[in-house]
Amino acid sequence: MxxxxxxxxxxxxxxxxxxxxxxxxxxxxxxxxxxxxxxxxFDRHRVLRALHADDPATTAAAVAAHHAWIDLEHLLSTPFYEQVGALTALPAHAATAARELLTAAGSKAEVLGADELAAEFPHAGFVPGTGAIFESHAGVLLAxxxxxxxxxxxxxxxxxxxxxxxxxxxxxxxxxxxxxxxxxxxxxxxxxxxxxxxxxxxxxxxxxxxLVLHRQTMLYCDVPPADAAAWAATPAITSLGSDGGAWLVPPVAGTPLKLSAASACRMVDEIGGATVPSWWREHLIDTFSTLIPGFRRDWLVDTRDCHYLARRSxxxxxxxxxxxxxxxxxxxxxxxxxxxxxxxxxxxxxxxxxxxxxxxxxxxxxxxxxxxxxxxxxxxxxxxx
Ligand SMILES: Cc1cc2nc3c(=O)[nH]c(=O)nc-3n(C[C@H](O)[C@H](O)[C@H](O)COP(=O)(O)OP(=O)(O)OC[C@H]3O[C@@H](n4cnc5c(N)ncnc54)[C@H](O)[C@@H]3O)c2cc1C
CATH class of the missing domain: 3.50.50.60 (FAD/NAD(P)-binding domain)
Incomplete structure (x- = not known):
């Protein structure tokens, strides 16, 4: 055909x-x-993690996707899947349920308490007191x-x-x-x-x-040299536990640290350019200034707006x-x-x-x-x- x-x-x-x-x-x-x-x-990265809370079918599909990307890497002889794992902030009871869901789907997960998380990732900006689930069968696709x-x-x-x-x-x-x-x-x-x-x-x-059009702002940053080793060993973080839904992608494979939040996503009528309106840039700078210790606007090396459609219902x-x-x-x-x-x-x-x-x-x-x-x-x- x-x-x-x-x-x-x-x-x-x-x-x-x-x-x-x-x-x-x-x-x-x-x-x-x-x-x-x-x-x-077309971006530097896209995150792959398996957890879809309370949704065994989609979680199992995401585990299958993890294996399919590994196969594709071999088929295309190109390294593009950085399996750095993924961390998602969750209260203790939800993290335990998430671990059971992931294990049942054939994935691997570990529950981290608040103290453990703060000790292991002090630079990452988790909301104090939050715990997390860590998925090892997850990571960053170099899109x-x-x-x-x-x-x-x-x-x-x-x-x-x-x-x-x-x-x-x-x-x-x-x-x-x-x-x-x-x-x-x-x-x-x-x-x-x-x-x-x-x-x-x-x-x-x-x-x-x-179909409803959405537009989301992202910040790309160079981390200070003193923190580079810690950031390089950081998983993708799909939630820092903040009200605005802040998330980040670590600087893997020479890419910049990427920062964004659900609060930086809005519905729009038309596709605009990739240029970020200053209000949305400042919104994300304010968001991450209160989360990431030592975060400064001079970390920024780029910004970008990206569009996607979602079904209304x-x-x-x-x-x-x-x-x-x-x-x-x-x-x-x-x-x-x-x-x-x-x-x-x-x-x-x-x-x-x-x-x-x-x-x-x-x-x-x-x-x-x-x-x-x-x-x-x-x-x-x-x-x-
Ligand atoms: C900020 C953001 C973060 C995201 N993070 C993740 C993530 O972490 N993990 C994840 O799984 N997904 C993520 N996504 C979603 C994912 O990136 C998209 O769903 C996916 O890339 C869409 O791919 P696509 O091929 O459908 O569309 P596109 O990549 O947009 O490709 C469409 C192509 O069609 C072409 N085209 C359009 N109109 C015409 C025309 N009339 N004639 C000819 N060509 C045309 C365009 O030029 C373009 O090349 C994210 C999306 C956004 C916006």
Missing amino acids: RVVFAGGGVIALLTALKCVSTGHEVVIADQADIPFSGATS DRVLTACATRLRWHAKAELHPHRKVAGIDADRAEVRLADGETLRGDAVLVAAGPWSRDLLAPALSRE TLGPMLAVLGDRVLTYAACGGSSFKFAPLIARSLAARLTGADPVPTGLEPLDRPLARAAGVHPIRPALRGVS
């Missing part, structure tokens, strides 16, 4: 790799470079390296065609055709629309209204069937990067007519179907005459 992709982020690239590995042809069109530094996937490795593998693959700087203007879901802004049409046997935060532009109003990703073998996957903020190998396996099977691959991830195993009445197919797709 010939599968056409609208978009070349982590979802499209990994799905395309899966398709070529089973003998299919792929054609990828992106509005910019492949990979594109402005895509949601930009992942994308470059996938794109390079596909660029030289006999069954792959990459079309950078070819913007998609419309999709014909009945004919599995992708209409490019320059007037050309890419025909396939199947199509995946994986246009990240831009997905709404290519979808019918009934679907695009389901679930706050998660959305998979919708637009036509026979035409799918759209609009990824969500918190977790679609880490799940990308599982998402790719499932999407590739659906697109190529292979047996469905269960993932344990609700939106993938139960996509929005035509029958759901959300999509009157062709006439409602923008850009299709």
Whole structure:
């Protein structure tokens, strides 16, 4: 089969790799470079941890994702998974429940009391008195390296065609055709629309209204040389235990320390640039000045805003069937990067007519179907005459 992709982020690239590995042809069109530094996937890091509190299925899926990334590293012969583990601040009873959940899912976890946490990670900025759960089967994916490795593998693959700087203007879901802004049409046997935060532009109003755009600010820092060794031995921290949901990614593999918080994420109407408005930069500087001992604004080396979509009703990703073998996957903020190998396996099977691959991830195993009445197919797709 010939599968056409609208978009070349982590979802499209990994799905395309899966398709070529089973003998299919792929054609990828992106509005910019492949990979594109402005895509949601393109950052220094993305965190992979297994814990999804009170959710055994998603926790088990995240454990499977951990193993899938290790396999992918070998397949692409590129080191991009720094298994530094992950720490999440939790009260003692919740940490114990989390350890049981993780152990049942086949992962490894350790409960750290407040004193132990403060003694081991005094530099990290945990709220005093909080304990944590430590996951060893977790860490940091070097996202930009992942994308470059996938794109390079596909660029030289006999069954792959990459079309950078070819913007998609419309999709014909009945004919599995992708209409490019320059007037050309890419025909396939199947199509995946994986246009990240831009997905709404290519979808019918009934679907695009389901998706809410979010924008989040991040700070990138150089840590003082005296603290460098301590930071280098720090796991990813998905919660410091603060009210605003502060989190951080340690400076692994020569990357800067990355700081952000749930409180720096807001809903917006349109995609703006990556430039950070000063109010949001100052908000994060204030947040981390009260958390990280000795934190100063002159640690900052960069700032960036990043966008993502989430489904209005679930706050998660959305998979919708637009036509026979035409799918759209609009990824969500918190977790679609880490799940990308599982998402790719499932999407590739659906697109190529292979047996469905269960993932344990609700939106993938139960996509929005035509029958759901959300999509009157062709006439409602923008850009299709
Ligand atoms: C601040 C932040 C932190 C995050 N942290 C994590 C994390 O720690 N762990 C995790 O698992 N996930 C995380 N995520 C989520 C994850 O990064 C995203 O869900 C994922 O990267 C989305 O990938 P994608 O391929 O769907 O979209 P993208 O990477 O945005 O790719 C979409 C591509 O489509 C192209 N495109 C768009 N429109 C068109 C068009 N009309 N024609 C042609 N091409 C087009 C774009 O140029 C782009 O290259 C985070 C997200 C944010 C914003």
